[in-house]
Amino acid sequence: MSSMENQTQARRANRRASAILKAVASFVVIVATTYLGLLAVTFFIGRVVPIDPVLAIVGDRAPAHVVERTRIEMGFNLPYYQQFYLYVKGVLQGDFGTSVLTTNPVMADIRRVFPATMELATVGTIIGAAFGIPLGVLAAVKRGSLADQIVRIIGLIGYSVPIFWLGLLALLVFYARLGWTAGPGRIDVVFEYTFTPITGFYLLDAVLNRDWAAFKDIFAHIILPASLLGYFSLAYISRMTRSFMLNELSQEYIVAARAKGLSETRIIWGHALRNAAVPLVTVIALSYAGLLEGSVLTETVFAWPGLGLYITNSLQNADMNAVLGGTIIIGSVFIALNLFSDLLYRLLDPRTRIR
């Protein structure tokens, strides 16, 4: 190897390192400003809402001196910029404050409610992707056929019917009439004394505990709300799959593959879908993130103690620490999933790898 080549290689490696460094630095800056912006906007919206936050703590019937004392204790008498400064300072030290409604540290609350939402969203997304992708592919391949129309209608219903109503209907049919699934809640009360959550993901906990009766019960509880959310994301995923597939199927490499005499199955699943999978990953990741925000209505109907209910309830009571904490978590989830789908992109699409 000549020294010339060595030099070029070293320079290239240098350039590559600095490019990575730059990318990381700009990523950090973007994330930091995003967070700060998120905090500031949520904080000030929370403060201009015409709800007295002390009211949520002491109730309507508290005597005036208790109300005033609590206002001072909570720091609500300080100017907004000072309140914001104190809050950000706390957050940087890992202290998200205390929820006035549950009187727990906000992070402790979120650790409790987030697994419930995440478990539901995960099962929901698996269902949505498992059915949505094949249906989307089918619709694209048989474009304009009856199958395509049926998939379109299924998607349209899933996308436009209010989930609240669909949830109650599902409960009425599958729980109340047919008795195929369990009712609202995460687990039956009979397990209240025998089942000890470890991770907060009940299905996983049941496996860890080797408690198969509980597993069956938990599964019976989660399947209905998860299918509902799954149906909702199926609608979106199948539409997006269809359009990505149509785009791929009209490419020249498909014609080339056909000319080569490859089987249609191989072309569709091996080539077209493989390429469509790249943007599809983002679609699924974002739809997953959407479910993670907590589907408030689903959680209400199914009495599911998740993040959506927690944040909504907090918002209605001007429990701003809880709302801010929840917002940060959701923000982090979005950022993390975006990052994750970026990385997956690179794995799936060789063109995006840094050379």
Place this chain on the structure above:
Amino acid sequence: MMLGKMNGQFRLLLAGAALSAMVFAAPALAVTPADTLVQAWAIDDTITLDPAESFELSPAEFLGNAYDMLVRLDINDTTKVRPGVAESWTVSDDGLTYTFKLKPGLKFASGNPITAADVAWSFERVVKLDKSPAFILTQFGLTKDNVAEKAKAADDSTFVFTVDKSYAPSFVLNCLTATVGAVMDSKLVLEHVAPVTPTDDYKFDNDFGNGWLKTGYAGSGPFKIRDWRANEILVLERNDNYYGDKPALARVIYRHVKESATQRLMLEAGDIDVARNLEPGDLEAVSKNAELTTTSAPKGTVYYISLNQKNENLAKPEVRQALKYLVDYDAIGATLIKGIGEIRQTYQAKGVLGALDSNPFTFDPAKAKELLEKAGLKDGFSVTMDVRNTQPVTGIAESFQQTVGQAGVKVEIIPGDGKQTLTKYRARNHDMYIGQWGMDYWDPNSNAETFTSNPNNADDGTVKTLAWRNAWDVPELTEKTKAALLERDNDKRAAMYKELQQAALDTSPFVLIFQQTEVAGLRGNVKNYKLGPNFDSNFVAPVTKE
């Protein structure tokens, strides 16, 4: 907000859903454990289980079942009290000293003995913590400095309580039935106190176990609180150390379920034994189901429309009276509050001492027009009304908007979230407001004080009663309310409260509409389930399952 909006349309949709589900056959019934009562109830108002701090509805029921007080409300005659931890009591001739003899040999759930020192310490911690419900005790002249002297143990079984004025004994005893009067296991709580840095507002170096008791338990009631997870579940378990009749059931589980329709489905399927938040539509369906029953009891909460006296039109006496003739009481009673409330035009709840049972107003637009003409408002006027977007108040507000229109009064409804309209109301920035008021403790003074007394009507007044919130300046009624507190003859005291209610009917800016009825849907095998007049007397100990 979104939920509120959904709710209206959703009833119709549900009907459709019900129809489409008719085709399916009924499944096998789920059953709850035989020794457990499972109730579905919206329990998201529970923020703490410390009796010194808790002041909301659902925790009142938990605490009422898990703690014991010196005296308890007699639910068979709600104008009286019955013994609790105290076996008997005497009042000194000057009316200042109350001496309670405790029942012998009582134990807390922990096994510690119940002594008069525990009672005294319980009073002391309430007064020193000074949380929302503390005024129920401090109104007897207790302060942080004198409480140790005014509430003290004479010996192990004698507790002496000294009040600052010669109050009506019924008033003092009624207040002691409130959950804030719970007798705490001082030995147990003292093991769990957390250190605090004293400040000007809080001069003590520990929290009296306030932090631990948010979820902890240190009582002696028929049940103990085993577990509480906010917005999820609360579990009561039989207290084997309880001195009285032991509960038949080993445990009572409250599951947080907010939706009426969901509760109904669960009740029908047998996954719960009791549904606590049934709305009129679901209640009707439950009452028609042969396997289910319903039970109900009037509660100490009244619903009213109030008229801010800062508005010059509403301040006219004729206008206040005219508006009382412009509510269609019959229609509201027959539809909007059917099963969940009863028309009531006086502000004291039915069943409380001195409650006046009188409904003089009927829907009479002609009479109202006459009154408005007298007030110089022949052509009516325009006014706003703050309404929170939950039923039944939204429905009542809409009905009222329509019926006052018949006398030329134009009401603009300003919808809002509960806490939002309440914030505005508390700042006296409303014209009209529709709201509810629940009694702080089971005594007529509670509502009399808020509806018909206003010690200082200035904007910076510190006693912000409902009369203050509506800028209704009534020095005479304020004095009379105070005087009723010192009337030691029970009959005379009752008569004084009746006069106050009559004065409110004649002149007040409160258009009282109805008293809330609490209803519950039950599985047919649930027996002896009886709702009390307030939430802390919803006793579950007698309940059995067949």
